[in-house]
Amino acid sequence: DASDISKGTYEHYMLKEIDEQPNVMRKISQNYLKTDGSIDVEPALLEEMKKADRLYIVAAGTSYHAGLVGQNIFEQVADIPVDVELGSEFGYHMPKLSKHPFFIFLSQSGETADSRQVLVKVNELKLPSLTITNVPNSTLSREATFTMELLAGPEIAVASTKAYTAQIAVEAVLAKALGMAKNLEDAKKFDVKKQLALAANGIQTIVDEKAAIKKLTAEFLTDQKDAFYIGRGIDYALSLEAALKLKEISYIHAEGFAAGELKHGTIALIEQNTPVIAYVNDGVGASHTRGNIQEVKARGAHVLVIASQKYAEAGDQIIIPEIDELISPIISVVPAQLIAYYASLARGNDVDKPRNLAKSVTVE
């Protein structure tokens, strides 16, 4: 559909795709979660996954970061250990696998060569696999045992936004379906339909605050050469994606760091006015991250805090609306997407086509 890939009134695809995320959440919910409470996931897929003793999620780039978020979701909702692996590493240095591995390939394009070479080996070993992708007839989709669609619509901007949030949403749907198939209490408690509705509303709240986020970006980042995103637990996984977004299109050197690990070396890089963006959505980590914020402030850092309603304190700049912590990156990544966008714009970069990058990388 040609209208799907037009920019409409937008100057850039990236901003259009950021704004589409509430609709993507609704589409995933409508497609997979039926009104009678059932979940539309292939029964044969769930049967196969029930036999697994470990999930191996294989991906690259932003999809790898969505896998790190998914790891928590599968472990908690479906009670199964999960490894998340980079295709470019795993393909050549495959560790000793568990007795009954199940592979999940996460790929927006379904064409990433680094991930595909792992799938080729997985097929040689006759192991079961699922590809979760935005492109149903892609190579990774055709070659895996099972496929699930992201339903994000075409993603044109090189920097991935809506595919990341869609990947987390589909992982949540699958974890719920698997947990229910295993009759788990934790799965019954995880109301994925309600959570996806909260995600849609929460993203909308954030994208409606564009003007404020644009101002914060100018104040904190535009003229800087380095920046840090920090967080714990789910916020650490998120920090990696937030930093990648900033690097890709603003060319500001950024690192995502486990908030508690910064002091073991990297804190040496904090100078007067170094931007540190701290995430406080993870309940277990919240008070410790507050301590880490004080540590970097004491060394001169200019700290911007993105906190969930529940853990917010006076002075925090961006508040994340209510959502289950497990999938909170669906909302809390959006300020980082917008910060990257506005930093790139202010620096005069080509937002949709950053230097040196391709939308899909079909060489190893």
Ligand code: G6P
């Ligand atoms: C490329 C893109 C990234 C993307 C990665 C994985 O490097 O520039 O934005 O995250 O490939 O792509 P995939 O299509 O497999 O998700």
